[in-house]
Amino acid sequence: MTARFAATELNLSNYRTERRYRLMLFSMTAMLVLPVLIILAILILKGAPMISWEFLFEFPRRGMTEGGIYPALLGTIFIVVVDLIFAMPIGVAAAIYLSEYAPDNWLTRAINLAIINLAGVPSIVHALFGVGAFVIFFGFGTSILAAALTVAIMTLPLVIVATRESLQAVPQAFREACWSMGASRWQTIFTVVLPNAISGILTGLILEVSRTAGETAPIMFTGAAFFLPFLPESVFDQTMALSLHLFVVSTQVPEVPEALPYGVALVLIGIVLIMNAISIVFRSYLRGKKKW
């Protein structure tokens, strides 16, 4: 240990070791993020030729080996919208409770543990729950409603965590100033806390859209169908969905042209990554115009 301060040769060798480790860690990081870029490149290369107006806005034909993805695209939008109607209010309310009301007690710890577990329970178990609860018990059948509820519960932690973080970033002094003027808790939350946490809530919403669009397992037995020759008419109808469509055309349908699933994958990942990119840009934009 004494040598650490002594010889310059040792310092030099330390320096070399350090550079070696740094390089090693950098290449490990690169190898982790490189696949995203490679995968994106391959998907674009092979999938881009498929993308056309017809592909996006026509029904599949000939056992899904030809034609477009319109009903799947629309179905994904339906599921996302119904999902948001449930996930956003519940998620934001839960975040407000945890950030603004919850005392430090066993119940709050239990809620936090439940949130971690909602996020950690396998998606297929959520699917089983959706089947048992919404499809069978509540009698929604396999429907957009049942599928959206199942995904909403599964992705709830996303909304809660994003919202809670942004609520907690609002300085406590603002709340105390507001309370001391005689504002109720809710008036304080509504006039001071929420307006300043809106960026986090919107980030949560965008991520929720992205996650919901990509989920497959929780919707495949609760409301998404392999193929439907018509569009759903209400939330109690089944629908096709983009994510399940990718699974179907890449594994279940014989003699699909090679480019077709690449096209579906590209559209799906396009939606997801654009949503995430928006949330990232949005976040850094809002970070730049903080009000305090």
Next chain:
Amino acid sequence: MVAAETRTKVLEVNDLSISYGPKTAMSGLSLDVYENEIFGIIGPANSGKTSFLRAINRMDAFDSQMNVNGSLRFMGTEVSAWRNDYALRRQIGVVFPLPVGLPMSIYDNVAFAAKLRGVKGKAALDEVVERCLTRAALWDEVKDRLDSLGSQLSGGQQQRLTIARALSQEPTLLMLDEFSIAVDPVTTMRIEDVLKELKKEMTILLVTNLVQQAERLADRTALFLNGSLIEIGYTDALFEGQTQDQRTKDYLEGRFG
């Protein structure tokens, strides 16, 4: 002293103790505050001054760690017995050590309390905003930019904004907690002049770390030390050396704290 007791009591405190979890912040506090006086509280850091203010406007309702015991009457009613604790707080204006301009426009900062009280209509709100900003000696500086953010004013301006905000509540009791800590001396003097005027309309509880400030403003002054009341008396008398407790004398003469 006999004359004093015939005045209306705004605050009656009896054997009050305050704790945060296992930590005691104040114990055995008994004092009265009368209408239209400036009551000064002096004492070093952590002597329980701020905790006392927080207990008066029932901040313990928002802080599960904070525990208040004993009797604390405001306008003759136990603060914990108020059926609507928000209405209680609307009667009590607070100015914090560090100015807190809410992240909304200057106008909204001042109009907020009036809106909570149910004041409606732009004309009525305009009137409240102008009156309160004028009283807080800020109107001339901000009248042309009432739409800009309250949190982006300078420290001294923000502190006057918070005073204007507290005044907009039309409080019975105005509590100031070391308001001059982040304010330049000139602004401090201007605010002190405002307080002397306000005394005619309301009761003022002035917590200060500056002994001279208490001397300049307070009718009566109390010394808090390590969570208990050491001495309470007429400010003039205390500063003339008529103290009961040696520690008061030492503190007033700047030997500790």
Next chain:
Amino acid sequence: MSEKTLAPSQLDQRDASWYVDKLVQILMFVGGISAIIFIIGIFVFITKEGIAFLFEGFSFTEFFGSINWRPTSSNPTYGALALIVGTASVTGVAMLVAIPFSLGAAIYISEFATGRTKETLKVLVELLAAIPSVVWGFIGLSIMNEFIIEVFDVPIGLNVLNAGIILGLMAAPIMTTIAEDALKAVPDRFREAAEAMGATRWQIIRQVIMPAAKNGLVSAVLLGVGRGFGETMAVLMASGHAINIPTSPFDSVRALTATIAAELGETAQGSEHYGALFALGIFLFIITFIINLAADLVVRGIRKK
């Protein structure tokens, strides 16, 4: 002055905003406990559907001891051993990939990278985490499959290795994020104190920062394991989905999650097979619950210190 003489009883009225406030508090509380309700709901409903099987068709020794998962045979058997081993082997390979790379990336991002590089890397990790599981499955099925067949000269590219690598890439971003948070949480004074003693960056990382962030790193690994364990679509598509006790990384296997996903559509509600799939779900729920609980307890350990 007239206001000053008002008695509190006249001021102290519960107005509309007081009632609104109480109502909102109740609503927010309901939102808050919804997570608990949902978790309990999940357990109740999957147990409700699976309980009949657990009492009738289920045999503990068969379930954990037999590799014969033959739900559709005339004399059905429900041995989940191969499925458990399948899941375990894929998760194992995934962790071999994910642990070194995600910890390495976390250390690099937290301790070496600065400014724009750091931001870019974090964004890329975030995007990596965003790729949907079915897209990963498709990548395994198409790109990785061909790649493994070419490189290792094996007949089938859908196997433990393929699913493991895919799963590793899927778990890595979450593990990187959590590990980076843990490293970031080590106070800078630790770094400064060690620097003042003349230690190099690497020595500081090895001897000061890693030990201080140990719990967070362990919890990152645990959550990664949980993620790998529960992944469904990607494993279904990339593992080959063949009931098999693997002897090499090039063997196809079948995972617990994938079995449910593949078979649930073909079973009649209330049948023995249907119940058996819910029983697998109960098993998965309990295992992931334990893993998440353990990760949470480990993290709580740091806060206590």
